[in-house]
Amino acid sequence: xxxxxxxxxxxxxxxxxxxxxxxxxxxxxxxxxxxxxxxxxxxxxxxxxxxxxxxxxxxxxxxxxxxxxxxxxxxxxxxxxxxxxxxxxxxxxxxxxxxxxxxxxxxxxxxxxxxxxxxxxxxxxxxxxxxxxxxxxxxxxxxxxxxxxxxxxxxxxxxxxxxxxxxxxxxxxxxxxxxxxxxxxxxxxxxxxxxxxxxxxxxxxxxxxxxxxxxxxxxxxxxxxxxxxxxxxxxxxxxxxxxxxxxxxxxxxxxxxxxxxxxxxxxxxxxxxxxxxxxxxxxxxxxxxxxxxxxxxxxxxxxxxxxxxxxxxxxxxxxxxxxxxxxxxxxxxxxxxxxxxxxxxxxxxxxxxxxxxxxxxxxxxxx
Numbered sequence: 001x002x003x004x005x006x007x008x009x010x011x012x013x014x015x016x017x018x019x020x021x022x023x024x025x026x027x028x029x030x031x032x033x034x035x036x037x038x039x040x041x042x043x044x045x046x047x048x049x050x051x052x053x054x055x056x057x058x059x060x061x062x063x064x065x066x067x068x069x070x071x072x073x074x075x076x077x078x079x080x081x082x083x084x085x086x087x088x089x090x091x092x093x094x095x096x097x098x099x100x101x102x103x104x105x106x107x108x109x110x111x112x113x114x115x116x117x118x119x120x121x122x123x124x125x126x127x128x129x130x131x132x133x134x135x136x137x138x139x140x141x142x143x144x145x146x147x148x149x150x151x152x153x154x155x156x157x158x159x160x161x162x163x164x165x166x167x168x169x170x171x172x173x174x175x176x177x178x179x180x181x182x183x184x185x186x187x188x189x190x191x192x193x194x195x196x197x198x199x200x201x202x203x204x205x206x207x208x209x210x211x212x213x214x215x216x217x218x219x220x221x222x223x224x225x226x227x228x229x230x231x232x233x234x235x236x237x238x239x240x241x242x243x244x245x246x247x248x249x250x251x252x253x254x255x256x257x258x259x260x261x262x263x264x265x266x267x268x269x270x271x272x273x274x275x276x277x278x279x280x281x282x283x284x285x286x287x288x289x290x291x292x293x294x295x296x297x298x299x300x301x302x303x304x305x306x307x308x309x310x311x312x313x314x315x316x317x318x319x320x321x322x323x324x325x326x327x328x329x330x331x332x333x334x335x336x337x338x339x340x341x342x343x344x345x346x347x348x349x350x351x352x353x354x355x356x357x358x359x360x361x362x363x364x365x366x367x
Contacts, residue, residue, distance in 0.1 A: 005064045005346070008037040010220065010362040011055045026050040061365065064346075075100035088308075088354055104311045143168045144335035147177035148190025149255060150218065150322050151286055152305065152352045159342040165335045171284050173255030178208040178325065187330050188339065190218065192256035192322045201323050201367065212328040216340060217362030219322050219352060222304045223260060225315040226289050235299050236315055238264040241275045248277035249288050249297035256320070257285070257301050264317070286310075304357025314357075323367060340364055 012022050023033035026047060035041035036051075043051065052059045075091060075098040077083050088103035115135070122131035144160065145168045146153060157167040172180065174191035181189035193204045205213055225235050233246060238261075241248050251257040258281070265272050272278040277297060282288050286309065288300035293310040307314035330336045342348055344364035352358050 003065070004039075004042045006037055006039045007062055007064065007361045007365075008051065008055075009359070010217070010365075011057055011062055012037070015055050017055075022051070022054060025054045073098060088356075104309065142166070142335045144188065144339050145186045146170070146188045146190065146324075146339070147172045147180045147186045148188075148322075148324075149173055149177070149192075149257075149284060150190050150221075150303075151284070152219070152355055152358065153190065155351055156339060156342050156348065159345065159348060160338055163338040163342070165338040167339070173252050173258070173283070175208070175254035178205065181213075181325060181327065182209045182211075187326060187333070187336050189325045190322060191325060192221075192320045193259065201321075205325055209325070209327075213325050214328055214331055215367040216324045216326065217321065217365045217367055218324050218343065218360075219363060220319055220359040220361070221322055222314075222316050222319050222357040223257065223301060224304060224307075224317040226292050226300045226302045226307045227313040227315060228292065228298065229311060229313055231313040231315065233298055238268050239270065241299060242270060246276060247296075247298045248275050248280075249291045249300045250278055250281040251285075251288060251301065252281045252283050260318070260320075261301055305355040308356040319359075321362070 012019070015022075017025075019033055019037065020030050023030045026033070027050065028036075028047060032041070036043045036047070048059050048063065051062055055062065073091075075089075078099050078101050083089070083100070083102070089100040090103050092099045092101070118132040118134040120130045121133050123129070142164075143166045147170045149171060151171070153169050154167070157169075160167045170180075170186070174189075174193045177186070177189035178191055178193075180186045191201065191204070193201065201215060205215065227233065227235050233240070233243075235241070235246070240246065250261060261278075262272070265275070265278075282291060285302040285306040288297070288302050289306035289310045289312060291297045292300050292312055301317070304314050304316070326336055349360035349363050352363075353360050
């Protein structure tokens with residue numbers, strides 16, 4: 001059975017409207033609107049058309065049919081014991097056993113080497129070229145090369161393989177990702193430099209990338225303080241990072257999260273030097289979460305999913321949108337189209353949202 005899924009929240013926020021303002025515009029009560037936006041009620045045809053007119057979008061951009069309900073299976077919990085509803089797990093089938101392990105810590109993050117494509121056997125400094133002995137006789141399938149800091153993009157690897165495309169994801173900050181796109185080094189760059197609403201993302205892209213691009217929404221995520229379990233130091237605001245004994249680990253310069261830290265410090269009237277660790281940085285949300293989990297820092301700023309993966313505490317600061325940027329010249333290329341098709345699938349959205357702190361309502365929507 002299919003259900004109607006509401007995509008109103010992202011559309012409303014993009015239009016700069018509050019729930020009360022939009023409800024008043026379409027002539028329904030705020031309570032009735034909340035039920036529709038939250039997916040608890042299906043609007044009439046008349047209300048749907050009014051919403052579409054008020055938001056300047058077609059009805060199908062505001063509502064979609066969900067896929068059939070996911071399959072429910074019975075699995076053996078490892079380690080033995082009760083798992084609460086809502087707990088995330090990794091499934092495996094070994095012999096005749098269907099096993100469910102907690103999706104946290106080492107089970108949530110896999111570190112591995114990336115196999116080299118070849119070995120340099122000669123170089124020319126004059127032409128800036130190298131001769132490479134390929135480790136594979138030929139490239140068996142096309143690549144889509146993506147630069148960005150959202151680790152959930154790696155999940156797209158499986159559906160892309162089903163489409164005959166390989167995902168080459170490089171973990172880089174937002175500014176560096178757009179710089180690589182401008183240099184023609186990647187097909188797609190991910191960024192979250194447009195602030196909470198994302199309205200300024202096109203301005204940022206135009207400043208860095210010198211050619212026409214298409215911006216596609218990926219997800220809204222929650223950013224906040226990643227702290228120890230139960231938040232032992234009681235960190236709740238940026239000023240707490242200036243307390244004696246609080247060790248902080250930052251993100252690299254040019255990343256969207258580093259920009260968020262800088263804005264918070266400036267708004268609080270603090271000097272970044274007052275934060276122990278403001279000048280120490282790591283590359284990636286998972287890296288800073290791992291530093292907190294290992295006891296190398298007391299706090300970092302990152303996404304909620306990173307905190308959840310390491311079983312850490314999380315104090316929300318803001319919600320941001322994360323966008324994908326692709327040059328228009330690549331828009332019709334098979335690898336890029338395959339990636340956009342993959343992220344538009346409701347099953348992919350569910351996987352990302354299950355990580356925690358993600359809202360995939362805008363996945364695949366052109367900005």
